[in-house]
Amino acid sequence: VQMTQSPSYLAASPGESVSISCKASKRIRNNVAWYQEKPGKANKLLIHSGSTLQSGTPSRFSGSGSGTDFTLTIRSLESEDFAVYYCQQYDEFSFTFGSGTKLEVK
Amino acid sequence: EVQLVESGGGLVQPGRSLKLSCAASGFTFSGYNMAWVRQAPKKGLDWVATILYDGSWTYYRDSVKGRFTISRDNAKSTLYLQMDSLMSEDTATYYCATHDNKGYWFPYWGQGTLVTVSS
Numbered sequence: 001v002q003m004t005q006s007p008s009y010l011a012a013s014p015g016e017s018v019s020i021s022c023k024a025s026k027r028i029r030n031n032v033a034w035y036q037e038k039p040g041k042a043n044k045l046l047i048h049s050g051s052t053l054q055s056g057t058p059s060r061f062s063g064s065g066s067g068t069d070f071t072l073t074i075r076s077l078e079s080e081d082f083a084v085y086y087c088q089q090y091d092e093f094s095f096t097f098g099s100g101t102k103l104e105v106k
Numbered sequence: 107e108v109q110l111v112e113s114g115g116g117l118v119q120p121g122r123s124l125k126l127s128c129a130a131s132g133f134t135f136s137g138y139n140m141a142w143v144r145q146a147p148k149k150g151l152d153w154v155a156t157i158l159y160d161g162s163w164t165y166y167r168d169s170v171k172g173r174f175t176i177s178r179d180n181a182k183s184t185l186y187l188q189m190d191s192l193m194s195e196d197t198a199t200y201y202c203a204t205h206d207n208k209g210y211w212f213p214y215w216g217q218g219t220l221v222t223v224s225s
Contacts, residue, residue, distance in 0.1 A: 033211035035151075042110075043151075043215040048206065054213065086151055090210035094167045095153040 001025050001089050005098025011106040012077055020072045020085055020101045027067045028091035034063055034072045037084040037100075046085075047072065074103075108132040108214045110202045115219030118192055128185040128202030128216055136160070136180035139205040141212065142187045144198035152198075155187065156205065169195070192223045 002025040012018050022032065030050030035043050045054045047063040050070060060075045074081055082105050087098040114126040126142070142154040155166045155176040164176050175188040185202055199218040206213050 031209070035212070040217075042217050043201070043203075043212070045211060045213050048209065048211040048213075088151075088211065093156075093165050095156075095210060097151040097153070100150045 001028055001092060001096055003087055003089055003096050003098040005087055005101060007101060008099060010101055010103045012103065013106045014077050014079055016077050017073065017075045018077065018103065019074075020087075020103075022065075022070045022072075022087035022098045024068045024070070024089055024091075028089045030066045031089055031091035032063070032065065032070045033088045033090065034061075035086045035088065036081075037086065043086075077103075079105075108204070110204070110214060110216035112200065112202050112216045112219035115200065115221045117222045117224065119225050120193055120223055122192055123188070123190045124192060124221060126187040126189070126200055126202075126219060126221070128187075130183045130185065130202075130204075133204070133214075135178075135183035138207065139210075140176075140178060140185045141203050141205060142176060142185075143201045143203050143212070143215075144196075145201070145218070146195075146198040149198075154200070156210070157185070189221070192221075194223050197221060197223045 004023045006021050032050050034047040046057045051063040062073045064071050085101045109131045111129045118124050141156040157164045157176045173191045177186045199220050201218045202216040203212040204214045
């Protein structure tokens, strides 16, 4: 299953809301997770099962979608949210990730 | 606190072997399926291999099948990745990660160990 993630780059200001999209090459139910990557830190799981927030994930993060189209939305961006984000499908082996979205300060 | 600490990376010539280790702590290692995920320089994440909690079953991405072997020692809470016949395309940071008990997402990650395959 290929995961097509967009955009690859996103510039926004603190307080704004942004959305990141992942499109699967076949239907994968809601078997999608979202991760945050920051330099020098371990990758952080934000959301699994399409929309379930991992314990500790701030409520300004939300996930939606099912089938082939999935979205990560971050409302009211805070300074710590500027990072790289990846989606991942786990509906079938081989598990695959999107190509990443770099979220930078405008 | 869950900790995953990878080691064993380094510079290796094409065709040679390297064995990575991941020391786990802060959780019941023997109860979790585990995985290796890699990231080539300036690239995205690629799942490499998964091993079941008891070591009874393993699965690999196509490009490493027959060359890489994932294994674990539950008594030592340690995950391994034996990499043989290394190629330049295997150059990446290798991350150890847990799977969740309820599904194949990755709740916990290590900070990675860099493997560079070059002559």
